Amino acid sequence: MRVLIAGPVGSGKTTTAVQFIAEGVKHKEPGVVVIFEETAPKYMDQAKALGVDLEEMSQQGLVEVVYVRPLDLSMDETLYAIESAVDKVGAKRVVLDSISGLEAALAPAFKEDFLESLYRLLGALTGAGVTILLTVEATEAYNQMRFTPHPISFLTHDIILQRYFEIDGELRTFVTVLKTRARAHSHDLRAYDVTSSGVVVGKRLSEFTGIITAVPRAHTPTKA
Ligand SMILES: Nc1ncnc2c1ncn2[C@@H]1O[C@H](COP(=O)(O)OP(=O)(O)O)[C@@H](O)[C@H]1O
Ligand SMILES: [Mg+2]
Numbered sequence: 001m002r003v004l005i006a007g008p009v010g011s012g013k014t015t016t017a018v019q020f021i022a023e024g025v026k027h028k029e030p031g032v033v034v035i036f037e038e039t040a041p042k043y044m045d046q047a048k049a050l051g052v053d054l055e056e057m058s059q060q061g062l063v064e065v066v067y068v069r070p071l072d073l074s075m076d077e078t079l080y081a082i083e084s085a086v087d088k089v090g091a092k093r094v095v096l097d098s099i100s101g102l103e104a105a106l107a108p109a110f111k112e113d114f115l116e117s118l119y120r121l122l123g124a125l126t127g128a129g130v131t132i133l134l135t136v137e138a139t140e141a142y143n144q145m146r147f148t149p150h151p152i153s154f155l156t157h158d159i160i161l162q163r164y165f166e167i168d169g170e171l172r173t174f175v176t177v178l179k180t181r182a183r184a185h186s187h188d189l190r191a192y193d194v195t196s197s198g199v200v201v202g203k204r205l206s207e208f209t210g211i212i213t214a215v216p217r218a219h220t221p222t223k224a
Helices: 013-026 040-049 054-059 075-089 099-105 108-127
Strands: 002-007 031-035 063-067 093-097 131-137 158-167 170-179 190-195 198-204
Touching (some): 002 013, 013 031, 013 054, 031 040, 040 054, 054 063, 075 108
Antiparallel strands (some): 158 170, 190 198
16 A cells, blocks of 8 residues: 655655654554655654664564665665665555655656656556555645645655644644545545644534635535
């Protein structure tokens, strides 16, 4: 299974990814985190602030953090680095955080080929029973509930969307499932908070309308 989390900067994608890996370790499912934007020590620091010691998990052979600088590596080397890490820990969970970082770093001439190769690698991993979490930075305006056809959206059919909205002088976040492949899913828009212990999903935002416009109004019941 492959799941894509799309959301703007700061909406909690990395937090969710770290929790996903930590939860895997709890269930004896080793994990690999592939990062493109910042170095492993920085990423591990962020995880540590959430109470997830990736470094210790790595020393125990349960997690590998792979920092890929695509410009420095050929496509083959990059894919090989990911595959090696997966083999090394016997990964059951793989995180790619984020596809935007990967894309940004790739020279346009390589992009299509690379995504093709990555697609094949992800397909092979999925076929081998590995669950993959991809993150992508959604760049469109906050008031557009639109998932711009992104060149990487073909990588998965299961998409979770995170968004900001404004209420009571605060910028809050909500999450919704945009689509799943061949299964029914919840259509709730749920508020969530990123806390020091991770993402905490709250209730459905039924008291508002227009949340997807980012500036909701109080919901007026139609029946007295
Ligand atoms: N340990 C923490 N304690 C409290 N809040 C945190 C912690 N770690 C991250 N956050 C909050 O979560 C927000 C989103 O972080 P992050 O998961 O890195 O987002 P993204 O990857 O989507 O850019 C940050 O702006 C920060 O306020
Ligand atoms: Mg992030």
